[in-house]
Amino acid sequence: MAQKTYAGITVDVNEEGYFTNPSQWTREIAVEIAKEEGIVLTNQHFAIMEFLRNKHIKGEALSIRSINHSGVIDVKTFYQLFPGAPLKKATKIAGIPKPASCI
Amino acid sequence: MKNLLILGAGTGGTIMVNKMRKRLPSGEWNVTIIEKEKDHFYQPGFLFIPFGYYDRNDIVKPNQKFFPKGVEVVNNEVDRIITEENKVILKNGESFQYDVLIIATGARLSPEDTPGLKAELWHKSIFDFYTIEGAETLAEFFKTWEGGNLVIDVADNPIKCPVAPLEFAFYADDFFTKRGIRNKVNITYVTPMSGAFTRPKASRMFGSLLQNKNINLVTDFFLGEVDNGNKKILDFGGREVPFDCLVTVPLHSGDPVVSKSGLGDEFGFVKADKNTLQSILYKNIFVIGDASNCPASKAGSVAHFQADTLEENIIDYIENKPMSASFDGHSNCFIETGFGKGILIDFNYETEPLPGLYPLPVVGPLTLLKESRLNHFGKLMFKWIYWNILLPGRKLPVTNYMSMKGKRTD
Numbered sequence: 001m002a003q004k005t006y007a008g009i010t011v012d013v014n015e016e017g018y019f020t021n022p023s024q025w026t027r028e029i030a031v032e033i034a035k036e037e038g039i040v041l042t043n044q045h046f047a048i049m050e051f052l053r054n055k056h057i058k059g060e061a062l063s064i065r066s067i068n069h070s071g072v073i074d075v076k077t078f079y080q081l082f083p084g085a086p087l088k089k090a091t092k093i094a095g096i097p098k099p100a101s102c103i
Numbered sequence: 104m105k106n107l108l109i110l111g112a113g114t115g116g117t118i119m120v121n122k123m124r125k126r127l128p129s130g131e132w133n134v135t136i137i138e139k140e141k142d143h144f145y146q147p148g149f150l151f152i153p154f155g156y157y158d159r160n161d162i163v164k165p166n167q168k169f170f171p172k173g174v175e176v177v178n179n180e181v182d183r184i185i186t187e188e189n190k191v192i193l194k195n196g197e198s199f200q201y202d203v204l205i206i207a208t209g210a211r212l213s214p215e216d217t218p219g220l221k222a223e224l225w226h227k228s229i230f231d232f233y234t235i236e237g238a239e240t241l242a243e244f245f246k247t248w249e250g251g252n253l254v255i256d257v258a259d260n261p262i263k264c265p266v267a268p269l270e271f272a273f274y275a276d277d278f279f280t281k282r283g284i285r286n287k288v289n290i291t292y293v294t295p296m297s298g299a300f301t302r303p304k305a306s307r308m309f310g311s312l313l314q315n316k317n318i319n320l321v322t323d324f325f326l327g328e329v330d331n332g333n334k335k336i337l338d339f340g341g342r343e344v345p346f347d348c349l350v351t352v353p354l355h356s357g358d359p360v361v362s363k364s365g366l367g368d369e370f371g372f373v374k375a376d377k378n379t380l381q382s383i384l385y386k387n388i389f390v391i392g393d394a395s396n397c398p399a400s401k402a403g404s405v406a407h408f409q410a411d412t413l414e415e416n417i418i419d420y421i422e423n424k425p426m427s428a429s430f431d432g433h434s435n436c437f438i439e440t441g442f443g444k445g446i447l448i449d450f451n452y453e454t455e456p457l458p459g460l461y462p463l464p465v466v467g468p469l470t471l472l473k474e475s476r477l478n479h480f481g482k483l484m485f486k487w488i489y490w491n492i493l494l495p496g497r498k499l500p501v502t503n504y505m506s507m508k509g510k511r512t513d
Contacts, residue, residue, distance in 0.1 A: 060368070061398055064295070064325040064339065065259050065354065069369040075327070079340040085323050086340075088297075100301065 006032040011095075018091065018098045022056065025095025033093045037082075041093075045081055047072045049094035062087065062099040105132050107417075108191060108201035110181055110360070112138035114146075114494070115392030115406035116207030117169050121496030122414045123205075124171045134173070135199060137191070139180040141165060144235060145489055146263070146403065147482075150270055150439065152238035153245055153350075154278045159235060162486075169494045181208075184364035186385050203387050203417055206366070206373050208358035210263055210393035210401055216354045217258055219329035228334065229349045232271060233263060241350065245278070250287030251347030256336055258326040258354045259295050261372075263393055263401040266448075268292070268352050269299065269309055270439045276316045277441030291319040293336070293344055298322060302455035305448060308472055312440060326351075355401070357394055372396035377452070378429040380413050386420065389413055398452065400434040407493055408433040408503045433505040437482035445478035447471055451505040457512060462501045464509035471510065 004013050007028040012020045017033075019025060030049065034041045051070045055062055064087055067078045082089040091098055107123055109116050120136045127134065148162030170176050180194040184204070191199045212233055214221040220229065230244065231237035255272050262268075272292045279285040292299070292313060298306035299313055299320060313320050327339035335345045357371030366373050366382060373390040374383045377397040382388035391413055392406035399405050408430070415428035432452030439445050447469045448456035460467035469478055492499055 061396075063259060066369055075325070075339045083340065088323075 014097075016092075016098065019095040020097070022053065022096045025053075029095065030093050033095075037089055037093065039082065039089070039093070042081075044073060044077070045090075045093075048078065048081065049090060052090060052094050053096055056091075056096040062091065062096075105202040106200055107132055107134045107203045107205070108199055109134070109136040109205045109207060110184075110191065111207035111209060111358075111394070112136055112140070112143065112166050112170075112176075113207060113209045113392065113406075114403045115209075115394070115410070116205070117143070117166065117494045118407060118410045118496045119205050119207060119391060119413065120174055121169070121171050121494070122410060123417070124174050125496070126414060126418065129173050133175065135175040135177060136170065137177040137179060137181055137193070137199070138166060139178065141167070141178065143169065143494075145486055146233075147267075147489075148486065149232055149235065149238045150267055150274065152235075153230075153232050153241040153271075154274055155242055155246075158242075159239065163235075164490065171495075181360050182363075183360060184366065184388075186364060186366070186388070189387065201387070203389070203421065205413070205417075206361065206382075206388065206390045206394050207392055207406075208360060208394045210261075210355045210357060210372070212353045213356045214351065214353035216356070217326055217328065219331055220258075220326075220351060220353060222329065223331045224329075224334070224349075228347065229329065229351060231351055231353060233267075233352060244348070248348065250279075250284050252289050252291065252345055253348050253350070254291045254293060254336065254344055254346035255350045255352075256293040256324070256326055256344075257295060257352045261370075261401055262352050262355050264436070265400055265402075266300075266436055266438045268294075268350075269313075271350060272313065272318050273316065273441040274439060276318060289319070290317070291321060291344060291346075293321040293324045293326075295325045296322060302450070304458070305456040305472060308446075312474075316441070355393075361394065368396045370396075377432070379416050379426045380409060380430055381416065381420070381426070389417060389420075397430075397432070399430075399432045400436075402434055402436060403489070403493070404435045405433070407499075408435075410496065411503045431504050433503060435501075437478055437485060439479065439482055440474050443476055443479050444474040445476075445482050446474055447478045447481065449505060449510075454505060454507070454510075457510040459510040461509055462506075467509070 011024040067075045078086045124134045143166040145162040151157040182192045182194045226240045230241040279288040299309035300306040324338045335343045361367040362371040375390045375395045393401040412428040412430040416426040419426045435449045450456045458472040461469045
């Protein structure tokens with residue numbers, strides 16, 4: 001398993017850079033990962049990441065659709081906050097696994 | 104007398120009513136099934152309708168035909184479940200008490216949740232093929248269509264039969280080639296996933312099939328809206344794909360009864376334990392098939408494999424024993440690839456679709472994750488199996504749990 005160091009802390013990640021142990025995550029680490037993605041985090045970013053982390057911890061599936069039910073932001077804003085592939089970027093920065101859509 | 108109540112007579116509900124009537128002593132248990140429709144559609148057959156291979160009569164039978172003796176059938180619409188009182192209320196006000204409830208209300212299409220999808224061009228240049236009406240309207244449209252941009256778009260997961268849109272793309276290539284206008288039809292497959300399919304091996308295989316058939320692939324595209332005036336679809340980030348004919352697989356939701364009764368997730372799918380199939384909120388409520396939020400495929404094969412688990416667990420529940428059966432996410436599907444060939448895939452929660460032979464090693468006879476003519480005939484034969492073995496709850500000569508026999512992991 002690969003490791004990476006963010007904000008002075010060494011964390012376990014997979015080959016794509018996603019956390020394999022979400023409990024190693026901190027807000028300081030998030031700021032550093034976001035920098036790699038060219039994103040400066042705001043309170044809105046943290047609010048939606050908290051929603052995603054909570055959902056992940058509860059074992060619920062993450063999807064773009066579920067953002068509209070977050071009570072935090074809508075999907076369009078989600079795309080503005082994490083341009084390109086928002087769910088992939090947001091989960092990476094939030095220290096949780098990349099969502100696997102089921103078949 | 105105790106009451107087992109089943110809501111919905113699709114694939115899952117029909118299998119369960121047959122299994123449970125056989126299993127529960129008729130002197131102790133009433134079995135009741137509530138379903139508002141009178142027709143049972145063989146849903147895998149919808150794929151063949153737009154291309155004129157099947158029509159409505161080839162895929163519909165009265166659902167009455169599949170209910171066993173000794174079962175009360177209620178042909179009416181459910182309004183809500185009052186979970187605290189173990190009671191189901193119908194739209195007409197009638198109510199039914201239950202000791203055990205099985206929710207088998209399936210998934211429905213919700214095109215109205217995407218702005219512009221069900222608008223001016225609906226069933227003129229925009230079609231679905233997951234309903235009989237959509238499939239028939241598209242068949243009429245294709246008869247005289249002279250070509251242009253054909254876009255097949257999956258709005259977002261979960262959807263029923265996740266391979267069906269790919270099969271549609273392969274069949275479109277076959278169909279327009281045979282009609283001699285393939286050079287005038289530009290086919291584009293648009294998906295929210297990062298590849299042609301989930302999980303690496305299958306995604307690579309389907310990706311190269313699309314390429315060989317000259318079908319464009321657009322990935323990571325979550326449908327945000329449809330611009331009817333300029334005939335294009337847009338994702339939430341503003342990416343655009345123009346179309347002349349759009350074949351959509353719209354967003355899916357659970358039955359409104361589920362949300363109204365407080366049993367669902369945000370999309371109306373019953374929150375259930377993915378292994379026991381019991382509601383996480385009420386111990387006497389169980390779920391089968393597309394109606395659940397289990398991370399398995401929404402497919403008939405899943406409902407079929409779940410049925411044995413569910414039967415055992417309901418019996419354990421009734422006898423106050425810990426639940427002994429566990430569903431492993433097993434799914435299995437034939438995938439039509441056009442020109443008389445097909446592919447078979449077999450997988451579960453943990454194991455991705457792998458190459459090999461099925462159901463037996465060495466002799467197969469069906470090939471996994473590889474095109475063959477026999478797989479195509481397997482798919483055609485499956486219709487007979489569905490009506491005659493699957494729905495009546497009879498045993499098929501394959502295991503319910505996914506088996507690694509015959510699979511190659513290299």
